Amino acid sequence: MAVQERTLVLIKPDAIQRGLIGEITTRFEKKGLKLIGLKMMGLDEALLREHYAHISEKPFFPSLSKFMQSTPVIAMCWEGLEVVDAVRKITGITKARQAEAGSIRGDLAMSVSCNVIHASDSLENAEVEVKRFFKLDELYTYNKSEYMHVYAADELE
Ligand code: IDP
Ligand code: MG
Numbered sequence: 001m002a003v004q005e006r007t008l009v010l011i012k013p014d015a016i017q018r019g020l021i022g023e024i025t026t027r028f029e030k031k032g033l034k035l036i037g038l039k040m041m042g043l044d045e046a047l048l049r050e051h052y053a054h055i056s057e058k059p060f061f062p063s064l065s066k067f068m069q070s071t072p073v074i075a076m077c078w079e080g081l082e083v084v085d086a087v088r089k090i091t092g093i094t095k096a097r098q099a100e101a102g103s104i105r106g107d108l109a110m111s112v113s114c115n116v117i118h119a120s121d122s123l124e125n126a127e128v129e130v131k132r133f134f135k136l137d138e139l140y141t142y143n144k145s146e147y148m149h150v151y152a153a154d155e156l157e
Contacts, residue, residue: 003081004034004080004083005079005081005082005083005126006079006127006139007084007126008075008076008077008119008120008126008129008132008133009075009076009087009117009118009120010073010074010075010076010117010118011024011025011073011074011116011117012067012114012115012117013067013069013070014067014109014111015108016071016072016073020108024104024108027104028076028090031080032080032146032147032150033087034078034080035077035078036077036079036139036142037130037138038074038075038076039074039138040072040073040075042072042073043068043069043072043073044069045065048065048069049065050132051118052064064113067113067114075134077130084120084122084123084126087119087120088119089103090103090119091103091117092104092105094115095112096108096109096110096112096114097109097110104116
């Protein structure tokens, strides 16, 4: 089997409030990705400072942090071939009202901060982020029978 990457997706509080958990999860399922970890969890300030270290000094961080703590989030770990890039493409750009139609943010959101999901932006960050949100025994290994229809044989070697 070709090397399968893992990536972290968080369904943010705006999507939880708007009843979009199913819609968002369905898009990743329909793409042919494998769900290997899933849980609801509350985020605290310390975790958010770590997760958003690259923007924690920005003036908007306090309101972002408050927003991200306003409900629990859904954390998901998705696996697949080059899945980090694939999920970023499905996610769309940060400023949702300018995100491409067809992407999750492009179709479902209008805000810069309330943009329905987080998705890891590089393989290096994905590895760190999956570890940040999931313990080893919360990630599962199993055969997905549809893989023989999702990938060509040589992509599964
Ligand atoms: P990303 O989620 O598309 O990777 P990042 O730049 O990593 O975007 O920012 C993380 C999150 O911080 C965004 O998804 C968004 O919720 C929030 N954010 C980013 N830039 C702004 C801003 O200028 N104003 C308010 N919130 C922002
Ligand atoms: Mg980011």
